[in-house]
Ligand SMILES: Nc1ncnc2c1ncn2[C@@H]1O[C@H](COP(=O)(O)OP(=O)(O)O)[C@@H](O)[C@H]1O
């Protein structure tokens with residue numbers, strides 16, 4: 001029924017009208033091609049040129065990959081995974097993987113959203129590693145971790161596990177990981193020496209395990225520092241405020257590698273002399289933590305700025321004290337808002353940890369360098385550097401892209417009340 | 420100290436002055452509010468209505484003059500400020516619910532953490548309050564899932580959960596679609612009937628006429644005229660008051 005535009009009053013007796021399908025040219029494969037790839041001549045040319053270039057690159061890459069010499073990576077797979085960690089004690093990192101998988105599973109079931117995405121990614125990875133014949137024991141560990149992940153997921157989804165308990169489990173998982181990898185606790189300065197296995201020197205830790213560990217420990221330790229710095233910077237105590245501003249700007253004005261070198265050379269100056277010589281790993285982690293904290297503070301500050309004034313006022317009007325106001329109202333909202341930024345920072349840190357190869361730690365890139373120089377491959381024409389670096393890059397990419405994919409998915413539905 | 424004496428006014432503001440930088444936002448504002456009284460504050464935009472009621476619970480600090488709430492002098496002493504805030508509930512134009520908490524969590528947060536109430540008890544009381552404002556079925560939702568009128572009713576319930584002696588309202592219906600204003604005003608009318616002391620900034624003249632014990636007219640940071648609704652709507656005295664009422668009732 002057409003609108004009668006001439007009459008002064010008119011009633012649409014047809015309301016509500018049923019929805020109709022869009023024109024056929026807008027839907028389906030052909031419609032999509034037309035509206036996206038071949039809009040006009042210019043657009044069509046661009047599409048075709050891009051496809052040709054892409055075809056050229058991909059075919060060349062595939063051809064190279066098929067003909068390439070992957071043996072060095074295959075035979076060194078253990079070193080790429082855990083560095084020089086003693087083979088007889090690999091059950092210790094295996095336990096860590098089992099523990100983390102179980103935690104991921106339960107959390108994914110309980111919390112959903114981002115953790116579920118990450119847990120799914122972990123599951124795919126574990127499944128792949130369980131199926132590739134990397135070695136029976138390792139495959140069993142992968143399969144076991146996958147099983148714990150899945151079982152954990154169903155437990156988390158069915159049983160009401162208190163959030164607090166789960167959070168505490170996560171927090172405790174970090175020291176537990178370190179103790180498991182070390183084989184005990186050893187602080188001669190404090191008279192603590194307890195072991196359940198031969199102690200594994202941290203200089204032997206390496207590969208993907210070390211890369212992960214550096215990034216996770218770096219973010220975890222820098223988190224509370226970063227939050228405090230952000231709060232201090234926004235607070236109204238001038239001395240604290242300028243200290244925080246100074247710290248943040250100073251650190252952000254310096255490349256990580258200089259901090260790493262400073263950590264290596266200067267850290268002992270700041271520690272009590274009876275603590276002994278901090279290990280290379282401790283020095284690197286310290287530098288990474290101080291580095292990461294400054295960036296985290298800026299991310300958190302962004303989240304704090306996004307909280308409307310009305311939230312503070314409502315909390316104050318209800319009589320909440322400053323600490324409760326922060327704890328219950330401001331920080332939960334600010335931190336939720338910056339999860340994507342923090343994930344982004346974690347990905348950056350994950351990649352930046354490759355710098356510790358320059359201060360003598362055997363993370364993924366350093367393992368790659370070492371493998372390239374193994375005498376076995378001296379006879380290989382052209383060397384094996386291409387294969388090794390492509391592999392290392394691929395590993396970094398899988399993890400980084402996986403995490404950023406999950407966090408972008410999350411970003412889209414971060415609004416409250418839309419769950 | 421509080422509660423036993425019924426003989427003094429529950430809010431006493433004497434010569435309150437407030438500046439934003441050089442700008443004199445409140446000029447010698449004095450007003451006493453009796454227990455169980457409903458005072459409606461009207462006036463043009465920018466006249467200092469919000470600033471005034473926000474000085475009462477120290478969301479804004481006044482620079483001179485005296486404010487005493489239920490016998491507690493409003494000073495820089497944090498304990499006094501917190502005591503006063505525990506006795507005054509506030510409802511904002513923009514609701515200001517906590518978006519990351521469910522409706523019931525919004526309501527129980529302060530009773531549990533400020534009044535140290537048991538969680539069970541706080542939740543029971545919250546459900547009673549939700550019944551009272553007519554939306555018990557929304558308890559488990561997030562504020563973002565509610566209409567504006569429902570959100571404002573939750574905000575009222577949240578303030579009431581602290582068992583305040585005074586309720587301050589700053590244009591509680593100004594951000595609402597017309598069809599939702601009624602449901603919020605009805606809750607406020609019921610609250611007034613129950614004997615709550617209320618200071619309400621509003622442009623709802625129907626509410627002012629029907630519910631207010633006294634109306635305060637402010638302009639340019641000053642109180643211009645105080646009187647009963649009858650006085651205001653039949654024999655306003657000051658020219659500024661007449662002009663304002665003419666415009667708003669037109
Ligand atoms: N935070 C502030 N900083 C500077 N000026 C302000 C601030 N808040 C309010 N004012 C000014 O004080 C005056 C009174 O504001 P307000 O109390 O919000 O008026 P009303 O609620 O009557 O509309 C206005 O001129 C306003 O611009």
Ligand SMILES: [Mg+2]
Nearest residue numbers: 468469470590
């Ligand atoms: Mg106002």
